[in-house]
Structures are given as structure tokens and as C-alpha cells.
Amino acid sequence: MANSxxxxxxxxxxxxxxxxxxxxKDLVKKIGLVYQLNIAPKKIGFEEEIYVVDxxxxxxxxxxxxxxxxxxxxxxxxxxxxxASGKMNPQMAFMxxxxxxxxxxxxxxxxxxxxFPKPSKL
Amino acid sequence: MIMIKLVTGGAACAVPGSSSxxxxxxxxxxxxxGSSSKTQERLNELPGTAVTGPSTSLYSGGDNQLSTLPxxxxxxxxxxxxxxxxxxxxxxxxxxxxxxxxxxxxxIQRPQVPPHGPALRGGPLPYxxxxxxxxxxxxxxxxxxxxxPPGMVLSNFLHSFMRSSSTGVPFGPAMLPALxxxxxxxxxxxxxxxxxxxxFFADKSEEFINAQVNTLLHSLDIDSDFRAxxxxxxxxxxxxxxxxxxxGAIQPVVHNPANGWINEFSQQKSLHNDPEAWVNMFEQQHxxxxxxxxxxxxxxxxxxxxxxxxxxxxxxxQTRMLAHxxxxxxxxxxxxxxxxxxxxxxxxxxxxxxxxxxxxxGVSSSVGWAEEYQQQHKGAPTSWVNxxxxxxxxxxxxxxxxxxxxxxxxxxxxDDQWVxxxxxxxxxxxxxxxxxxxGEGVSGESSEWLDGYNEYLNEQQAVxxxxxxxxxxxxxxxxxxxxxxxxxLKEGQELFRKGLLSEAVLALEAEVIKNPENAEGWRLLxxxxxxxxxxxxxxxxxxxxxxxxxTNLEVLLALGVSHTNExxxxxxxxxLYGWLQHHPKYGTLAPPEQSASLFFADVAGLxxxxxxxxxxxxxxxxxxxxxxxxxxxxxxxxxxxxSALKLKxxxxxxxxxxxxxxxxxxxxADALLAYQQALDLKPNYxxxxxxxxxxxxxxxxxxxxxxxxxxxxxMNPKADNAWQYLRISLSCASRNDMLEAxxxxxxxxxxxxxxx
Numbered sequence: 057m058a059n060s061x062x063x064x065x066x067x068x069x070x071x072x073x074x075x076x077x078x079x080x081k082d083l084v085k086k087i088g089l090v091y092q093l094n095i096a097p098k099k100i101g102f103e104e105e106i107y108v109v110d111x112x113x114x115x116x117x118x119x120x121x122x123x124x125x126x127x128x129x130x131x132x133x134x135x136x137x138x139x140a141s142g143k144m145n146p147q148m149a150f151m152x153x154x155x156x157x158x159x160x161x162x163x164x165x166x167x168x169x170x171x172f173p174k175p176s177k178l
Numbered sequence: 179m180i181m182i183k184l185v186t187g188g189a190a191c192a193v194p195g196s197s198s199x200x201x202x203x204x205x206x207x208x209x210x211x212g213s214s215s216k217t218q219e220r221l222n223e224l225p226g227t228a229v230t231g232p233s234t235s236l237y238s239g240g241d242n243q244l245s246t247l248p249x250x251x252x253x254x255x256x257x258x259x260x261x262x263x264x265x266x267x268x269x270x271x272x273x274x275x276x277x278x279x280x281x282x283x284x285x286i287q288r289p290q291v292p293p294h295g296p297a298l299r300g301g302p303l304p305y306x307x308x309x310x311x312x313x314x315x316x317x318x319x320x321x322x323x324x325x326x327p328p329g330m331v332l333s334n335f336l337h338s339f340m341r342s343s344s345t346g347v348p349f350g351p352a353m354l355p356a357l358x359x360x361x362x363x364x365x366x367x368x369x370x371x372x373x374x375x376x377x378f379f380a381d382k383s384e385e386f387i388n389a390q391v392n393t394l395l396h397s398l399d400i401d402s403d404f405r406a407x408x409x410x411x412x413x414x415x416x417x418x419x420x421x422x423x424x425x426g427a428i429q430p431v432v433h434n435p436a437n438g439w440i441n442e443f444s445q446q447k448s449l450h451n452d453p454e455a456w457v458n459m460f461e462q463q464h465x466x467x468x469x470x471x472x473x474x475x476x477x478x479x480x481x482x483x484x485x486x487x488x489x490x491x492x493x494x495x496q497t498r499m500l501a502h503x504x505x506x507x508x509x510x511x512x513x514x515x516x517x518x519x520x521x522x523x524x525x526x527x528x529x530x531x532x533x534x535x536x537x538x539x540g541v542s543s544s545v546g547w548a549e550e551y552q553q554q555h556k557g558a559p560t561s562w563v564n565x566x567x568x569x570x571x572x573x574x575x576x577x578x579x580x581x582x583x584x585x586x587x588x589x590x591x592x593d594d595q596w597v598x599x600x601x602x603x604x605x606x607x608x609x610x611x612x613x614x615x616x617g618e619g620v621s622g623e624s625s626e627w628l629d630g631y632n633e634y635l636n637e638q639q640a641v642x643x644x645x646x647x648x649x650x651x652x653x654x655x656x657x658x659x660x661x662x663x664x665x666x667l668k669e670g671q672e673l674f675r676k677g678l679l680s681e682a683v684l685a686l687e688a689e690v691i692k693n694p695e696n697a698e699g700w701r702l703l704x705x706x707x708x709x710x711x712x713x714x715x716x717x718x719x720x721x722x723x724x725x726x727x728x729t730n731l732e733v734l735l736a737l738g739v740s741h742t743n744e745x746x747x748x749x750x751x752x753x754l755y756g757w758l759q760h761h762p763k764y765g766t767l768a769p770p771e772q773s774a775s776l777f778f779a780d781v782a783g784l785x786x787x788x789x790x791x792x793x794x795x796x797x798x799x800x801x802x803x804x805x806x807x808x809x810x811x812x813x814x815x816x817x818x819x820x821s822a823l824k825l826k827x828x829x830x831x832x833x834x835x836x837x838x839x840x841x842x843x844x845x846x847a848d849a850l851l852a853y854q855q856a857l858d859l860k861p862n863y864x865x866x867x868x869x870x871x872x873x874x875x876x877x878x879x880x881x882x883x884x885x886x887x888x889x890x891x892x893m894n895p896k897a898d899n900a901w902q903y904l905r906i907s908l909s910c911a912s913r914n915d916m917l918e919a920x921x922x923x924x925x926x927x928x929x930x931x932x933x934x
Contacts (some may be wrong), residue, residue: 063745069810073844079878137745142902170910174872174903176838176849177711177743177865178807 060105064095064136067172068107072116074173083171084114089163092125093136100130100156111171127159127167140172335397366657368395369895370681376892377678377862384933652718660688667699674702677862679710680894690722697727704736709831711865711890711897713740729760735801739835742808750808751776754801755784764788764798778809796825796832803835812843830859834866837873846873864893868900875903880911885934892925904928 074080089111094104108121131139135154138144146167149155157164375391660666663685670685686703690696700723707716717740723733734757741750755776759768767784782805789798799822806815819836826832837852850873856866871886887904891897905920919927 061747063747066745066747066810070842073812073842074876077844077846077877079876082878141899142906170906173876174906175743175745176841176869176872177713178739178804178835178838 062095062097062105062133064093064107064133064140065105067137067140067175068093068109068116070173070175071109075111075114075116080114084111087111087166087171089126089166090121090123091163091167092121092128094128094130095133095136096130097133100132104130109171125159126163127157129164129167130156140169141174142169362657364398367398371395373680373893373895374678377676377680384929650718650721652715652722654687654691655684658684658688658691660685661691663688666692667696667702670699670702670706674706677860679706679862679864680896682706683710690719694722695726697723697730697733700726701730701733701736704733704740708736708740709860709863709865710894711868711900712894713743714898716740717744728756731757731761731797734760735797735804738801739804742804747778747808748776750804751778751781754805754808755781757801758784758788761788763792763795778805781805782809793821794825796822796829799825800832800835803839807839807842810842812839815839816843828859830856830863830866833859834863834869837866838869841869841873841876844876846877849873862893864890864897867893868897868903871900871907872903875907875910880907883907884911884913885932888925888928888932889934892929895923895925 075083091109091111093107093109094100095107096102096104106118106120108115108117108119108125110117110121131149131154135144135149139146139149139155144154146155146164146169150157371394372387372391375387375394379387379390660669663669666685666688670682670689673679673682673685683703683706686699686706689699690703693699700719704716704718704720704723707713707719717737720733720737720740723730724737727733734753738750738754738757741747741753755768758764758781764784767787782802785798785802785805789795789802792798799818803815803818803822806812806818816836816839819832819839823829823832823836833852833856837849837856840846840852841849850870853866853870853873856863857870860866867886867890871883871890874880874883874886884904884907887900887907890900891904894900901920901923905917908914908916908920916928916931918924919931
């Protein structure tokens, strides 16, 4: 993922490491769902990079999920960062059209900022 | 009725033809049953005395019980025999020791605490505290000379406060001439001094800091909290107290008592920017109809009490005397007799007599309560209503309506925007989702959606404010006291060296306002912002520094670091490459034509070469560490920072960089050690405090993370990231009760709740 220029890629790299920690394992226990993220650099639906955050197995992978994810989200790189860092509420993002959801709403409701690790600042 | 027989008989027999107070029973009978014509009249005047409903039937049961009690019959008979027996009876009373009855008596005499007691007593306290400080002011030891024009006095005074920090001697209060500070000035001084104090005394306890700040504020006649801020006790102290109390949780800072209500409202407004929110807030606190119904209840209780009261006053007085007489006797028969219980109940107002019937009063202490209430209010309960109405009228309704319409006009555009946004939504998707939701029976979420909408409105407001401060444009603080100083740069450097970051920001801003071309001013300002955990402002000031002096290596490195923190790879890479390009030693390594298209691997290769050229240059290792952070090769980054630390072990920002890298590669335990090193070297390094919070949060230790975030925010309330993280941690730690304090950025509440 290092070759991606998306900010989200950096965060998801960290997420990958985070899921191997104790806190990450708790997350898997607590949520146990599979999310697919379609992240576009500028405009939803264009040049999307697809990541799968698998909170069943505790993995983050690049490329579409084989099978049916519990929920699929589409957003812009920047909006995803805002959501993951708590700057923007996911519900609000959805209402503004900054985030699109496919799949189960109840699964989508568990997609909250606290499942993402916070990057520490140099 | 037995009762009538008993009492009339008693009155007639025991002391025939007399109803003087020397015979308690007779007097009781008079006042109860109205053999005194005056009382009778009064009773008749009050048709509404009856306590309605169940209490009547309740008592009728009690009545039967009384009559069937064996001891009671005896008493009745005894009383029927007038002379000898009755007087012996009374003598028996008097010869007693008081033990058994003392309790009952005490209970009667114990002053009742009025329901408003705590509120009333809360009022004067701050003033006594103030008086204390006032007195101390005269005794306090040598103070700087505080004379001259107000401006000078103030700045001298504030400087003496700062000096007190270096000596570590508690700051003594001082008497100052009237300075004519405006509310706004006061507020500004209050906020800044409490932030500064946290920087000064980063190693001291919270109480110490608070004491210092309070001393300062008292001396300046600024109230340190909203309670002390209360007005000179006005005409409606209770009302105001109640209002403040109910509003306190929302927004405890009232600047100006007279306008308190309106201020509250407008603050509320600007915070929530939505009429709904206010209503919600109010309802949350009081329940939908809570306040109104509470008022009604009180009101109806008042009216009934009021009527009963005067009628029973005399009776109670009499029974008190009777109970007193009875209490002189300790004949066990009497101690346990129903009669004594009856009388003492009567005297306490638990039983009342109405239309020849005896009824328990609704609440045991309600008569007393009503009595107290009346005394306090010198009469009519309606006065309360009047007061309220007056209050409401004087600065209520009109202001509120105006406020509201002004608000509407101001934010009308928001609504339009919202409509636009909404129409952008894919309606089909939405309908589909909705169907799903209904199908799955997910209810209760609707309120969340509503919240979402409200939040959206808030965000719109925030976005509007921030649009002025869009990326790369530096936002200056208003009310900067350093503007106009002869040498703000020097002051800024001094403050930065002392670690007073928020204060240094102000001094340096004053410098760059004065000399916009001063690269050093901008650079130091940027560094200060970075240490204060505000990367946006750091980038903005560093860009200005970069414009003025495009070859400054420190500026280039700082820009690289800040962009790395913001996950902006391309920019970060550009500046870090620039660093190499402009370095006198390694500049030759970097061909200028390459800067057009940078690839991470190439840049990293160049830096590795530089590191080989001079392995003792800590800076090269630092840049390499930042680069590896950019590519998320955290192990290499950690190694680079560690090599740099061998060369520069006292560089606190380097320890923080190491810690952050370790934290990002899930080595939180090591990270905490590194942050601790940084904080040992620089106790008010806000970034390191915030990073510690992040590390705890990422380990799932939310309670701990909250404490560190709050600590960081106390030193720099403008650190937006920390506020957002704090919010997440609060909801993860199930501390939803504190979310409101977080949203309104109420640090006082948060610090009290989460001390470090």
C-alpha cells in the first residue's frame, strides 16, 4: 500500500498494525463485521481504490472482498480521514452525500471513528 | 364522637368554666373545636380547609383505633373524675424526669430546614471568600509599585504574577486602583491567565494552579467562576440562583449578571445554531413538562397550605404547649400512650383538625414547610409569580424573540444549503436504505438521524468560520496584548524558552504583524504551533516563513514534518527534498531538475547517501526518520530517530518523534517511555501530552486517555484534534454525561472530572 498516494492508505496501514494489538483483537470480538471501503481521491465513483477492513478475521486488505461484505462505503479520501479522526460524524457524512452506503444499515451504524487508530504526531 | 366527648368532658370537668391557658387540655379544646368564638369564626371562614380524598378515609380508620385502645378508655374515665384524680394526674406529669419525652420535644423544636435553604446559603459564600482575599491584600508582603495609568498598573501587575512563577513563591494578592476593565478584557485576562498558569506550573498540582489564578483574578476584581460572578444579591436571588443552577451544566460562564439570561441564550444559540437544540437541551434537563408541572404543583400546594395554615396555627401552638406539659411526666403508661402520640403529632402538624374531623396532613413536614416558605416571602405565594413575571418581562420575551429572528436571518442561507445538499442525495438509495431499515425493524435510530441533522447544521456554521481560515492562511488571535510592544520577538523567544507556548504564540503574532517579512518570527511561530499541537497553523506560519526565506533548512524540515502529520505525502516529500537541495553539504546530491517529479524511493536513497557521507549529522537522521514515517516503514524510522537521539539526547521534539513513530507501529508501551522523556525535558510540551492520550486510547485505555487529552487542552484549548479525540474517548469510556462539556469546550468541568 505504500505506493498509494491516498491519505486513507496511510491510515489503513496503521489500522492493519492496530488490528494485531490487543485493542484490535477486542475490536474484532466486539464488531465482527466485514466492511468494504471504496475510496476515491477526488470524486466518489472515480479512480476508486478498494480496501477491505475485515473485522471478522482482523485484517485490512487491498482489493474488493470476495463474497458479500456486511456494508460497503464509498467516500472521498479526505472525507474518510475526517470520519476516521472524528472530525465528521458518519451519519452526517451520509446525509450530506459525502458517504454512500450499501448493505445493512445496522452494520453501517457500527462504523464509527473509534474503530480506527489515531495517528500520533511527530 | 369519642374525641368530642373526651375533650369537652375534659374541659368541663377538669377546670370547669375555664378555658385559660393554664389548662392545656382546655385550651386545646378551645382552639380545636372553637369554643372560643373567635377561632370558630376563623374556621368557618375557611371552607376549603379540608384535605381531600384518601386522607379522610385513612384517618377514619385511625379514629376507630383510637377509640378501641384500652389505655385510652382508662384515661377517659380518669379524666371524668375531676378533682383528686385529675390533679394527681397532672402532678404525675410534672414529677417526671424528662428522658422519654425529650426526644419528642426536640423534634418539635428542631428548626425545619426550608427547601430553599441550600440555594440561599450558596449565595453569600463567594463573597466571604472574597472578603478574606480582600483582607489578605492589606497584609500581603511587598508588592511591586502599582501606580500610574491603568494600562501600566495592569501590565506591572501581570508581570509580577509571572515573576512569582519563577520564584515558586505563592502569588500574593494586591490592592489595585480601579482599572476600568471591560467585561471583554476581564474575560480575556481570565482565560489567558488560567492557560498561562498551567504552563507556568506544569509541574505543580491542580489546586496550586487554581489558587494562583484565583488570587490573580480576585485582585483584578475578576470573578473566577460563575458563582462568584453572580450579581450583588438582587431582588430575585432565589430565582436567579435557580436559573443559574439549571443553566450551569450547559454554559456556566455568565459575564454580565444583568444580561445573564440573554447571554446564556445567545451563547447557546451560537453553539448550537438551531432552535431545536435549545428546546431539546431544556427538555433534557427538565423533562418535557417538568418545569411547568413542578411550578403548578408547588403553586397548588402553596394555596392549600396557606389556607390550612392559619386555621391550624393556633391549634398547633396549643398542642405544643400541651405536649410540653405532657413531656414532664415519665409515667411509662403515658410515654407509650396513643394520646401522647396523638398530641405530639398534632403539635408537629402531622394531624390537622377540620370540621370536627382529624386528618393526617399530606406530608409530615408540609405545614412547617409552608410556614417557612411564607416567612421567607413575607406573605403571598403570588409574589413569587409576580417576581417571575416581572423578571420575564424586563429582559425576557422581547429580547428572546429578537434574538430568534436575527438568528433566523443570519442562518437562513444554511437552510438553503441544506436543501441543496439534500437534493444531491441519491433519492433512490435513500429510499432503499429506509426500506431496509424498516424491514429490519431498526427503530430508535430516527433520533440519531435527527441528531445528525442538528450536528450537520452546527458543522455548517463551523465550516463557514473556517472558510476564512482555509488552508495555508494564518489566522491571528484577536485581543493580542503584545501588539504595540517595542520588541515582541524577544518577548516571544523568552516565552517560548520558558515553555509558555500559548503566550509565545501571541507575542510572535505581534512580531509578524509588525514585521511581516521576519522569517525568524514566522518560523518560531510555526514551531510553537507545532509544539502546541496545531499543525494547520504551524503549516500556515511556516509557509509564510518559507516565502520570505525559501532556503531556511529548519523551515523546510518543519514543513515536511507537519505535512507528514497531516498525511500529505506529496507536499511532505517536496519540502524534505527541498531540505536536501538547500543544504550546503548535501545540496550537490540533489539535482534541481528532479524536484518536478519526486518518488519516495529516490528521495530516500539520496538521504541514505547523505547519512553515509556524514553519519554524525543528527539532522540527516531526523529527516530520514520523517521520510520513513511517510512510507510507513516504521522500523527504519525508529532506527533513524534512535541514531539521531544518540547525537542529540536532549532534543525533546526528537523524543516525541521517536514516541509517535513507535505508537504508530503499535509499540505503545515504548512510546509512552519516549513521551515521558520528552515531557521531562519540556513539561508543557502540549503535543507530547496529546500523543500520550492517543497512545492510551489506541490501547483501549480510554479513561487514561481522557486525562491526558484534558491536560493538553488545558494548556492549549485551541488544539482541535485533541477535542475530537477527547470526544471519541468519552463515548468509548461510556462517559456520555461529559459529552456536553466537551462540545461546549468547558474545560473547568472536564478538569474537575478528570484530574491527572
